[in-house]
Amino acid sequence: MQARWESQGTWQAIMIEKEHGGTVNSGDTVFLKTHTGANIDIMGDAVQARWHDRGAWQAMTIEKRTGDGGAILPGDAVCFKAHTGRHLDVEDATVRARWNDCGDWQAMVIEKESSGAVFSGASIHLLAHTGKRIEVQGNAVQATWSERGEWQSFVIENYGGRAIFSGDVVFVKAHTGTFVDIEGVEVQSRFNDRGDLQRLIIERKDGNGAVMPGDTIFLRASTGKMIEVEGAAVRARWNDKGNWQSLIIEAATSGYV
Numbered sequence: 001m002q003a004r005w006e007s008q009g010t011w012q013a014i015m016i017e018k019e020h021g022g023t024v025n026s027g028d029t030v031f032l033k034t035h036t037g038a039n040i041d042i043m044g045d046a047v048q049a050r051w052h053d054r055g056a057w058q059a060m061t062i063e064k065r066t067g068d069g070g071a072i073l074p075g076d077a078v079c080f081k082a083h084t085g086r087h088l089d090v091e092d093a094t095v096r097a098r099w100n101d102c103g104d105w106q107a108m109v110i111e112k113e114s115s116g117a118v119f120s121g122a123s124i125h126l127l128a129h130t131g132k133r134i135e136v137q138g139n140a141v142q143a144t145w146s147e148r149g150e151w152q153s154f155v156i157e158n159y160g161g162r163a164i165f166s167g168d169v170v171f172v173k174a175h176t177g178t179f180v181d182i183e184g185v186e187v188q189s190r191f192n193d194r195g196d197l198q199r200l201i202i203e204r205k206d207g208n209g210a211v212m213p214g215d216t217i218f219l220r221a222s223t224g225k226m227i228e229v230e231g232a233a234v235r236a237r238w239n240d241k242g243n244w245q246s247l248i249i250e251a252a253t254s255g256y257v
Helices: none
Strands: 015-018 029-033 039-043 046-051 060-064 077-081 087-091 094-099 122-128 133-137 140-145 154-158 169-174 179-183 186-191 200-204 216-221 226-230 233-238 247-251
Touching: 046 094, 140 186, 140 233, 186 233
Parallel strands: none
Antiparallel strands: 015 029, 029 039, 029 060, 039 046, 060 077, 077 087, 087 094, 122 133, 122 154, 122 247, 133 140, 154 169, 169 179, 169 200, 179 186, 200 216, 216 226, 216 247, 226 233
């Protein structure tokens, strides 16, 4: 077990389970299931995920760091106490279980993934302030029409998979199979690469959290400039987060092959 990246992807997704289900409260015994299906276990101070068992090595007590009781809610800071009496801790990228403390190194914030969020691999449209949707024709990226057709359909992907969050690095793939890229101020869609030219940071206008269909977003290029729409032209010239840079992310009415 390691803690290396800020991504909220498949490798980072962990399911908290109680033996008999129901609401998870501070003080409950829980099991932490990883994306592999294995439950996290503790042997000595080593933290691993090796088996599907729900035995003593996998059993942990979840505790609110405030010491309060009650239900565990998204945003709560918690500690996980192993059968050894030690709490899981993170130092640099390494996860271990070394001390009884429930301090800063042991504190973990519960983040709930929203099932209604935009997920990596979803087909989307990008609606500009002009009422037109961004489209790709050949290599050209522009915003000429309001249609929700194939030319206006994109697939959005992040590194980790699963829900896309504000601040994630994303790649936007056109119906042509090429990714939107920015070179200088020009926005085009020319290559199948996932390199720096194609790398975009998605930012919600209304703060952090999962990106939801209907959210107003900004797309920041590797140049530090935001993608903007002026008339039908799509470029990336300024750092501003203004009307021209505002895009509404919409779930596409239909995908494409």
